[in-house]
Amino acid sequence: MATIKEVAKEAGVSIATTSRVINNAPHTSEAATVAVQAAMKKLGYRPNANARALVSKSSNTVGILVHDVSAPFFGAMVKAIDTIAAEQGKQILIGSGYHDPIKERNAINLLIGSRCESLVIHSKGLSDDELTELAEEIPGMMIINRSVPAIADRCIALDNFKGSYLATEFLIKNGHEKIGYIASSHDIDDAHDRRDGYLAALKDHGIEPNEEFIEYGEPDEIGGEQAMVNLLAKNLSITAVATYNDDMAAGCLALIQENGIRIPEDMSVIGFDDGLIARFIYPRLTTIRYPIQVMAKQAVLEALQRASGKDVERAQNLFAPILVKRSSVSRR
Structure with a gap:
């Protein structure tokens, strides 16, 4: 990261003038302001938050x-x-x-x-x-x-890994072996950890993971619905589905029911987050509670x-x- 000294040099002004521009101090010339702002943008300089606090109240x-x-x-x-x-x-x-x-x-x-x-x-x-x-x-x-x-x-x-592990393990303990997973397509730690938790639970209980049982989508209702369409199209005889979050579970659940598949008699579904939607869709969603409020x-x-x-x-x-x-x- 660039320093205030480098910004001053690039702008062709003193460090004191640069500091006044950064902190919006009065009596600073327009030319100096333009030069310093251009130098900050070029060098990718971000003023130190503590320095700002010295010249402006919270x-x-x-x-x-x-x-x-x-x-x-x-x-x-x-x-x-x-x-x-x-x-x-x-x-x-x-x-x-x-x-x-x-x-x-x-x-x-x-x-x-x-x-x-x-x-x-x-x-x-x-x-x-x-x-x-x-x-x-x-x-x-x-x-x-x-x-x-x-x-x-x-x-x-x-602990997202543990949460997804618990969800998958709960399905296994209820007699399910062919368990699909609806994953988030976002390249973030949450998505990776939850997918890894699903895979680890399968392995620990002697079930060989199969990439065909995993579908990806946007982490919302539409993404969950489309992912479930793809899973059903594969004709994999899945009896349960674990999902990245409750929104994807809701989309998945709606699609399943529209295709005449009964929940939970024919297919079990489990979510993640325990948001409001989990309590008001039908049937009410078994899920993993994410204590975000706490x-x-x-x-x-x-x-x-x-x-x-x-x-x-x-x-x-x-x-x-x-x-x-x-x-x-x-x-x-």
Whole structure:
């Protein structure tokens, strides 16, 4: 990453002038502002968050980065953060990153530029190194749903591998051997870990995994529906399906029923997340509970404590998934 000295040299102005432009200080010439901003863009320079804080008061705002604010999962996360923030007299500001490094970076820079005193970041696009640099710059930053080894004390995550293992094992213990898996097509740790958990459970119970039993799609209802279409078209005699999340399970479940297949008598289905949709589709969905509300509350409380310079007592940073039994799985 470029330094302020390199930006000043590129712009042809002093370090003091460069600092004034970065911090939006008054009495800075337009020519200097244009030159410094052009140099920052060319060199990819991002002002240090701590340096900004020296010249501008906090906006008393908690910044939140999510994948997609319209997704119910992230709505639950934001609601939990907002509840705690409101209790502390804070407001929230939200950005969406869509698992894209450029969009995530831009959203974080916007939150920093808006003088958020604390940040709760759900990032899948940025590298471990960049997140580590950000954490070093921003005392009040916490990362949720991801583990970065170098800054493990700033991360709160779920054991996705274990959750998918539990889901698959539950189907096996109910007598199922031909178990399909509907996976997310997104290239993120969550998708890899959940798929790996499914495969590990099969192997540990003496069932040879078969790639033909796995289909990929967007992690939503449409993606789940299309993936199930592909599985049924293979005529594999599958008796159960584990899915990446509840939304994909809902799409899968609807498609199965429309084809005259009874759930759970003919086909068992299990989800992941335990979102609202799991409780209101029919039959009610057996799933893996993702305690995102609890995790989000811990993340924002810790972010606020760190931002104010307080010592943080960490209870845990890896949360355990829990099997929730409902009506979509039956014994074979």
